[in-house]
Amino acid sequence: MPHYNKYFDQELQDLKEVVLKLGGMVEEQVSNSIQSLTDRNVELARETIKLDHLINKLEVEIDERCIDILALRQPMGPDLRFVTTAIKIIDNLERMGDMAVNICERVIDIAAEPRLKAYLDIPRMADIAKQMLKGSLDAFVTRNTALAQQVRLQDDMVDALMSQIFRELLSFMVEDPHTISRATRIMFIAKYIERIADHATNIAEMVIYMVEGRIVRHTDPETGH
Amino acid sequence: MSTMEQTVNEIDTVAVIARNVNFFYGETQALFDININIKPKQITAFIGPSGCGKSTLLRCFNRMNEVILGTKIKGDILIHGTDVYKEGTRLETLRKRVGMVFQKSNPFPMTIYDNIAFGPRMRGLKDKTKLDEIVERSLKQSDLWQEVKERLNRSAMDLSGGQQQRLCIARTLANEPEIILMDEPASALDPISTSKIEETIQELRNYYTIVIVTHNLQQAARCSDHTAFFYLGRLVEMDATARIFQNPSQKRTEDYISGKFG
Numbered sequence: 001m002p003h004y005n006k007y008f009d010q011e012l013q014d015l016k017e018v019v020l021k022l023g024g025m026v027e028e029q030v031s032n033s034i035q036s037l038t039d040r041n042v043e044l045a046r047e048t049i050k051l052d053h054l055i056n057k058l059e060v061e062i063d064e065r066c067i068d069i070l071a072l073r074q075p076m077g078p079d080l081r082f083v084t085t086a087i088k089i090i091d092n093l094e095r096m097g098d099m100a101v102n103i104c105e106r107v108i109d110i111a112a113e114p115r116l117k118a119y120l121d122i123p124r125m126a127d128i129a130k131q132m133l134k135g136s137l138d139a140f141v142t143r144n145t146a147l148a149q150q151v152r153l154q155d156d157m158v159d160a161l162m163s164q165i166f167r168e169l170l171s172f173m174v175e176d177p178h179t180i181s182r183a184t185r186i187m188f189i190a191k192y193i194e195r196i197a198d199h200a201t202n203i204a205e206m207v208i209y210m211v212e213g214r215i216v217r218h219t220d221p222e223t224g225h
Numbered sequence: 226m227s228t229m230e231q232t233v234n235e236i237d238t239v240a241v242i243a244r245n246v247n248f249f250y251g252e253t254q255a256l257f258d259i260n261i262n263i264k265p266k267q268i269t270a271f272i273g274p275s276g277c278g279k280s281t282l283l284r285c286f287n288r289m290n291e292v293i294l295g296t297k298i299k300g301d302i303l304i305h306g307t308d309v310y311k312e313g314t315r316l317e318t319l320r321k322r323v324g325m326v327f328q329k330s331n332p333f334p335m336t337i338y339d340n341i342a343f344g345p346r347m348r349g350l351k352d353k354t355k356l357d358e359i360v361e362r363s364l365k366q367s368d369l370w371q372e373v374k375e376r377l378n379r380s381a382m383d384l385s386g387g388q389q390q391r392l393c394i395a396r397t398l399a400n401e402p403e404i405i406l407m408d409e410p411a412s413a414l415d416p417i418s419t420s421k422i423e424e425t426i427q428e429l430r431n432y433y434t435i436v437i438v439t440h441n442l443q444q445a446a447r448c449s450d451h452t453a454f455f456y457l458g459r460l461v462e463m464d465a466t467a468r469i470f471q472n473p474s475q476k477r478t479e480d481y482i483s484g485k486f487g
Contacts, residue, residue: 001485008484074443076470076482213472 008073012082015065016141019086019093022058023137026093026100029055030133030196033103034126037189038119042111045104055097062090078210085210089140092199096133099192099199106185106192116172116182122190125161128154129193132200139207148211151204152221158197165190240265240404240434241286246300248281250293255281257458259300263404268426268435270449270466272442274481277455279438283406286436287323288316305403321348324397328409330389332381332396337364337373340381340392344400359399366432367395368425387418394425398433405429407437411444423448442482446470454478 003009029048036045066087069075075083110116132151139148169183169190208216219225241263248256256278263269271279284290285302288309302309309319321344333340341360350356360377364370369391373384381392390410397405407426411419426435426448439445445452446466453463454473462475473479480486 001480003484004486005484076442076446076484077473077479079483080471 011069011073012079015062015069015083015086018058018062018065019089020137020141022055022062022090022093023133023140025051025055025058026096027130027133027137029097029100030126030130033100033107034123034130034193036104036107038123040107040111040115042108045107045111048104049101052097052101055094059090059094063087066090081210081213085140085206088206089203092202096196096199099196102192103189106189110182110185113182116179116186121161121165121168122186122193125158125165125190125197126193128158128161129197129200132158132197132204136200136203136207139204140210143207143211145208145211148204148207149221152201152216155197155201155221158194162190162194238265239263240305241436242301242303243282243285244301244303246282246285246298246302248278248285248290248299249297251295255458256285259460261453261460261463263434263436264451265305265434266431267450268430268437268448269451269453269463270445271436271438271453271455272440272445272481273455273461275440276457278458279453279455280408282455283408283436283438286404286406287320287325288314289325317347321400322402323404323406324400324402325406325408326390326393326397326410328412330386330393330413332384332389332392334380334382336378337381337384337392338377340396341399343396348400363395363399364392366398366425366429367391368421368428369395385418387414387421390414390418390422391425394422394429398429402433404434404436407435409438409440412440419444442470454481456481 029051032044032048035041036048066083069083073079132154135147135151135154138144139151166187169187172179173183202217205215205217208214216224239262241261243259243261246256246259247254259278259282261282271283273279281290285298286304286309290296290298298310304319304323308314309323333343335343338360341363342356345356345359350359361370361374364373369388372388373392381389384392394405394410410426411422414422423444426437429435430450437445437449449466451463452466452469454461454469454475454477456477461477462469462473464473469478470482473482
């Protein structure tokens with residue numbers, strides 16, 4: 001349903017599009033960081049790190065745009081929820097961009113040393129995290145709370161994989177202390193991916209707030225308590 | 226609980242009750258089955274597009290609509306349990322209990338002091354000390370005392386628009402009303418005077434029951450505890466103000482507060 005002021009409609013539409021644009025950039029950064037890990041591609045890791053400033057810049061730009069809307073339009077009800085949600089979403093997206101940079105840095109760290117092991121669980125975990133990011137952004141655009149709920153539930157799988165990876169790397173380190181330097185860095189990478197999934201969960205939770213006006217943070221996605 | 230008991234309970238916790246109120250201007254029905262409870266010593270805002278009936282309902286509370294010919298009301302209005310439309314109700318008594326501040330300030334063409342003392346004098350109060358007390362207290366409550374204490378004997382017409390409006394609030398307060406109705410009290414004022422009026426309203430909270438009609442949604446959001454949204458003569462919903470402006474339960478309310486149509 002349109003607003004009486006069509007320029008306001010346009011501003012809200014533009015805001016949605018630019019949030020999505022930022023989301024697309026972050027998705028790509030995350031994908032590239034994981035690819036640089038699995039392919040041991042230091043060049044790609046360096047390229048990815050270089051692009052992070054674009055995400056930071058766009059995040060600040062969107063932030064200012066949201067504050068302008070709050071100051072000048074004084075949105076109410078669903079519009080208020082949309083704009084405040086956008087502010088929080090871009091903050092989470094920007095942090096995911098930083099996680100991608102951190103992954104790339106660790107990739108560069110370990111590139112000089114021989115491969116510790118073939119990565120199996122980390123790519124699986126990264127796939128789920130990427131799906132969650134995509135799902136949370138789709139949920140935001142289509143105001144789909146069922147999809148947002150699905151993203152929240154996926155976070156458990158990421159956490160389970162995280163502890164599995166932790167146990168596996170621990171056993172490497174126990175058996176051979178020479179692996180500690182590499183194993184610790186891989187552990188960090190797993191943690192970064194887990195953080196990305198957490199940020200995607202945050203976005204999904206905000207989408208539920210945006211659509212229903214109900215704050216679901218800090219509640220269990222399955223039981224709702 | 227019997228209806229009777231329920232009514233008794235309501236009287237303790239509710240300042241104004243409108244029950245099945247229908248109101249007509251001649252053939253035109255302006256209010257449809259309004260049921261609303263106004264909480265005591267809190268601020269309630271009535272919002273809605275022009276012609277939605279919010280002012281009409283406000284004016285039912287102190288029978289102000291009766292000055293318009295051909296109006297008719299059905300249903301009950303209870304002010305702290307008293308049916309205001311009961312035969313034999315004295316309008317002077319009612320309007321002392323239910324004061325009103327209008328959109329356009331309307332000071333009497335007399336001194337500031339006499340404006341405030343007008344109501345108490347009408348009720349027969351002659352004691353100068355008591356009148357002085359009432360004038361000072363009322364002007365302090367409406368936040369005007371500091372600005373006018375040196376010139377109480379000057380004409381009220383010399384005050385600025387915002388000051389005149391606060392004078393009218395003071396004049397209402399001098400009658401020690403239980404309920405104060407405000408119909409767009411700040412719509413003709415500049416932002417600074419508006420802020421002062423809003424501050425005054427907030428300060429009166431906890432002492433008086435205030436019902437304010439406003440077209441300024443931000444004003445309703447800023448100064449009220451409860452907000453009622455009216456549309457085409459019907460009460461659509463009433464809830465805590467924060468809820469109405471963040472997440473109202475009715476689609477019509479949501480569309481109105483966010484400026485949507487269609």
